[in-house]
Amino acid sequence: MELISVREARTEQAIGKSVELRGWVRTRRDSKAGFSFIEVNDGSCLGNIQVIADGKLENYETDVKGLTVGASLRVEGQVVASGGKGQATEVQATRVIAVGGADAESYPLQKKQHTLEKLREWAHLRPRTNTFGAVARVRNQICRSIHQFYQERGFLYVHTPIITASDCEGAGEMFQVTTLDLATIAKREMANIDYKFDFFDRPSYLTVSGQLEAETYACALGKVYTFGPTFRAENSNTSRHLAEFWMIEPEMAFFELPDNMQLAEDFLKRLFRDVLEHCQEDMAFFNERIDESKTLIERLQKIVNADFVRLSYTEAVDILLACDHKFDYPVKWGMDLQSEHERYLTEKHFDSPVILYNYPRIIKPFYMYCNDDGKTVRGMDVLVPGVGEIIGGSQREHRLDVLLERMAEMQLSADDYWWYVDLRRYGTVPHAGFGLGLERVIQFVTSMGNIRDVIPFPRTPGSCDF
């Protein structure tokens, strides 16, 4: 007897095999002819295996008839060609072992469809549904592809710190980390906190980006990438923001902006291609049941086979000014583009991923390389239809004098960044990198509308359940 997965048992090659299966009951149908159909899922694939439990099984009345939705079980039997429609194979059980029951009265998941909002309240049970099983498998495939893509290209996987003491990483509100007893501080109404007594002898925070640290390794080892959790304490309540999310940040020495853009495009295409190739059943599900227009697979295939649009910020502004589309916010060179502007470009005007680059320096951070025109920096954003910004990156300013000038301009203390500045002081090189939001990629390839449904346990303002 061979222990196999539901995925294997569903293939015709399994026919004739004597097998054991382990999983959970999705549904059971009884026949008065004296047997039951049990659909079993074990997470190995979207589809279930249909198990035929004959009434002659010794525990048929006592156990099999009590198997309800959600119950766990082990099945021993023979894989045979299915007599019914809808599946190639089924398992003729010789033995059914009920492992854990699920009271039908109180088990929240029903055989019917639940709304994604309701399932979010049952985050501990939602991986047992078709949708969340599929999301989990696609998420896994994307993570696998991420490592494969960079490893194949000679990138080194580096781990940047989760806790940081620099409160000036620039990317927004940070979560403070402390071992101080806040209740005591509040009770004593202490106005001034002496961080000498805190764990790190100074205020510390959860990282909002590993970029600055990744640059140090890129400027020694050439090509590196980080892949880990990131924390932003912004009070963002949207379908594409999380307080805790995962980010991939490659950083490459001797790369300039065009190299950076090419890498980003190759990277995304690889992720899309792999998902289409390796998650066909799940992708067909997203295409049919999640994507409103049922064109998800078609769209991804088109994207994989075409070049991304590359557009300078200035060209983008010209297009937006020239088009006859009515915007709520006016377009003006020097202003950051609004969501509606980005959406127009990627969804309406080009209907394709768009890489925007060379932004006005006044709206971008200090570390971006300044162009000779004195007005723009070599930043880039990759926009995709439906999700918007999926990647943000830049060529880094590697010239010591320009960097110091920029920091002064933005009233940042060079002393605080002494080690970052040192990279420009000793053996500086042009380099570049970007950050890709993992959950946003998953949203894009699955058509899932809310980012809270593509991470197992979403953390958002006011919500930290499970």
Next chain:
RNA sequence: UCCCCGAUAGCUCAAUGGUAGAGCGUCCGGCUGUUAACCGGCAGGUUGUAGGUUCGAGUCCUACUCGGGGAGCCA
């Protein structure tokens, strides 16, 4: 944080200010190589919370809580 919308049975939703309903699910029965199974029946409710208006509030008003859509911030 701002704007808009919503909260009624386990789930999805109805209900001109006048006795709170349906479908699905559960349970019981029937039928069937079934597959969102099907047919019949029973049970299931302090209408998100706290106030207010009214003879009377699921319905109108206020505040709050939670959820959704959009905006800002960004990945």
